[in-house]
Amino acid sequence: MERGLILLVAALVVYVSPSVDGTAHLSFSNDTQVNITRTGCGVNKLCVETPKDCDPTGKSSCLFASVVTSDPMPPNGTELSIELRGDSSGYIALGLTANATEGTTMLFICAQNNSDSGRFFFRTMQRNNTDDALTATETTVKEIRGMVNGSVIKCEFKVPNVNASNTRSSHAITFSVLLGTGPVVGNVPGKFNVSLDSGPLALSNPASNIPTTAAPSVNTTMPSVNTTMPNSAGAVQPHAVLLLLSVLTLSVMLRA
Template sequence: MMHVYTLLFIIWTSPVVLGFSSGLVSTSCDTMVPRHRAQAQTVPSPYTVTVDRSSYHAGYTIMVTLQGQSTTFMGFLLQAQEVGGSQPVGTFSVTDGQAQLLSCSGTANSAVSHTSSSSKSSVKVLWHAPASGSYKDIAFRATFVQSMKVFWVQVESATVSYSFISSASCGYSKLCMSQPSNCDPVSSDSCNFISVLASSTNSTFHVEISGQASGYVAVGFSDDQYMGNDDIYICVDGGNGSVQVQHAYAAGAVAPQKLPLGNVSIIQTSITAGIIKCFFSSENTISTQPGKAAATPMYYLLFASGPASGDSIEYHSTKFSSSQKANLRSPQLLLSGSSEPPIVKAHGALMLISWMTTGSIGMLIARYLKAATKGKRCCNKDFWFLAHVTLMSLSVIATSIAFILIFSYFGGWSGGSHPVLGCIVMILALIQPMAAAFRCTPGHKWRFVFNWAHALNALVIKILAVAAIFTGLGLIDTTDSRWLQKVMGGFFAWEVLSFLLYELNVRLCAKDKTEPGSDSKSTEVIFLIIFVLGNVTFLVALLCGIGQS
């Protein structure tokens, strides 16, 4: 009788044991709970489910990794499921001998499990998104079995969001432009992307825009690579996860004028982790001149993104344009090859020259080189004074010209910190010569007030000018490395070090309580030559960068 009970027990338990070791666990698909007659663990899982993408698109593939942090696992069951749902999504393929495909909910290859009960520390499989259907955000959920009585159920990966915009058909069924070039908004959070496809039979065109921004992303249709006379569509963060689509016209380098939205159908929009996306179609006629429509839809594409205040956009923080005009009805890949307008480059060059050479050298001469030129006069004035006045006058003149150029180009005020800093620098720079014209005589008892105020104002101007240059370079440097700002950072460190060395030299001379000798004067002149060469080197590098921007 005992043999009969033993045989019955073996027959009753064998499906469980065999099913566990072989990984054929389709019966657990719905709940993902293994039939081990034990309760799932409630403590944090020592296993993780990770993915190599944060978003997906139709037909895309994601690598999924199951891994033990500090211990191995014997078995597993993995599915992709909609967030908030339990039905499997997509299909898997395996290249790892430790994994096999299963059918769940009647869908072939919709789950993966182990092939044996051997210890595993890591398993990698591939998940393939459906080629069509209704798409939602998904998560990968796995059950990990450590032993017959120790297991964790539905350990979840990070959410993988569905991206309705991708570069998959760029050049084949739509016209695309992106920065960095050929990036994909599905796989890269830093990808700024535009796609357009105009109908060959009517005026309808479809637009996709994606980019990381604090307020808005926009696409413009233009006759040139610069802002002005542009037909613009803007996707603005509307708050609470909503995105508004706006239509506008830019008459110049100023804030665009809003237009009625017109015949625009919004297909889909989203904002996730600061990435704004919108997909819409429009039957509005594209016009870069008010009331005039082009015979052929040939335009430069412009991209811009930046902050917004409510539903009003502010000055862009990122912008680029296509390197050539494109026919909106012709699918192709466009390179971004925008160039700053010459007047903007001239503005930047003048400001760099003013505050990296003439201004810096003029300030240094007045502070540290009076003794080196003692006794040397020209036109009945000390040589150091003439050099200081000449250099600082050139700085004020160049700053004024740069100020006039940029305001004449933009035709008004633009947002952001750069114009604010620039205006303050301009005002303080004009105060310097005006105050100097009414200064007291050298022997007057109140002369020290002018000396201190003059020096303090110069220091403030210098600091604000450097800050203005930093923010200005940030507007034109669209490279991933931001190398122009890094060069400017190197220049700032160079100037601080140079002034500290000069100050140290002055302190040492004062400590000796002796008149500077010929050796000291030679040292100061050598320092000046080195300082000028260093400044000019940084200046040339930045001027080259502006020329190529």
């Protein structure tokens, strides 16, 4: 039987310590869907997924995320509207990082707690990109909606005031997007296993990860011209030489 739990939150600061149940909720509603599709990918939302071009509405495995950005709001930054869908008996997560091999990743976790009848919960954590350690962190997240159906987890949420730069006036939102899954033991997320590293993407450009097709090259080299005339047209034939000599001789004789 499908078990759908919807989380509706106006706005909250998510802070979870590893030993505390961090389920943030105001209300639940059964049998309500979180609809996540590819509609608008590359046009008005940036999409990343694995396997490539998989269908988040289908029955096959698909780890999918989309990001829509708002206009920058000085001096706070940009708001991200995020959709996330994946298959896991523990959690699925989206991470934002400046460098996936060093520094840290801001991790947004949508999970189910199998020890509590597959109940949906949401957490934010910080991942150390060097040793994969996860620590609790405080991040403002709003309008969280989540749903669990067997092993399929879907969630939507908004993250305000995002800025990849330390300069508040720059409003840089170029990040590498990480998608992955992990286990949940009790109510504690385990190691984040990266399934996809997008590389640096400008999140404000929905087509930033779509390869562009190079225009065909134009050959500006002029073709070589053969200036050698064929023998039949340009060469002086032997009988023509003889005729010319005879005419010349005749002319000389008449003037003598």
